[in-house]
Amino acid sequence: MANRSAILAIINPLSGTTSVAQKAVLQDAFMRQAEALGFAPEAVLTTHPGHATELAQAAVERGVNRVLAIGGDGTINETAQALRRSATALGIVPIGSGNGLARHLGIPLNPLKAIERALNGRPVVIDSGEINEHPFFCTAGLGFEAYVAHAFAKQPVRGLPTYIRTAFRAFWAYKPQPFQLDGQERTLFSMTFANAGQFGNNAWMAPTANIADGRLEQCEIRPFPAQAAAMLTWRLFNKTINHSSYWRGQSVTKATVQTSAPLLIHADGEPLILPTGRAEVRVLPSSLLVLL
């Protein structure tokens, strides 16, 4: 019998709001469908932060062709980090709060359908980004969105309702900050580097972003009066934020951001504090294969 092609599913047991039992159903569906298609499947649950990267790295070294990440954008980020610039393709099975990368790529939000897509899909090449040494595949950013990512990480419950509550509270507490972008001083509400066009939940900060053009969209929101918040939010979800006078965007391959204090950032929604006030952002063109 010919050697069967190895395929690995990495499952974060804590992602999103799906129960352990629902994740067991997904694992079972993956194993059965993969076997039926002639793969040699293996599924592993992550036990600690960073575990998905270790598992995916080992899979690349073993020559596994397809690695599925079953989780939120954090798990997808950790898995994709290890697959960059390799011949191993990423399958995305979104079960997180925002699922920005899956939504941008048109991957089904029903995890069973997403498993089918990852098993049957073809590898398509996309770009990724880096902010200092932190890779991102969807968006990275500073200012309000980083502030919200840090506040959201402290919440005991995941999911969209918690995210909305956290963002609403953060809006009243947050003060726009001064940044230098490539040496130019500006005080901003937020600054985003977008590989994909949205943060997740169809919140489109960079409506025209192309994930395979070898560039990132650098988008910024200027400080605005509180009464403009509702219209900006509506535009964010209506994919028309780029028509707001408070929004500005440009296409870049690299950028340097500087502040006087250690930088609070997020990479694909994961909160990070940089040890310095300097962030170097760059695109890595055509660096990841995704099963679509």
Ligand SMILES: Nc1ncnc2c1ncn2[C@@H]1O[C@H](COP(=O)(O)OP(=O)(O)OP(=O)(O)O)[C@@H](O)[C@H]1O
């Ligand atoms: N067994 C584990 N225990 C604790 N943390 C884990 C474990 N496995 C993975 N993680 C961490 O959980 C983080 C968040 O996971 P993920 O993004 O998949 O879920 P989520 O936060 O619920 O989804 P979203 O980001 O969409 O809100 C990952 O970045 C990873 O570092």
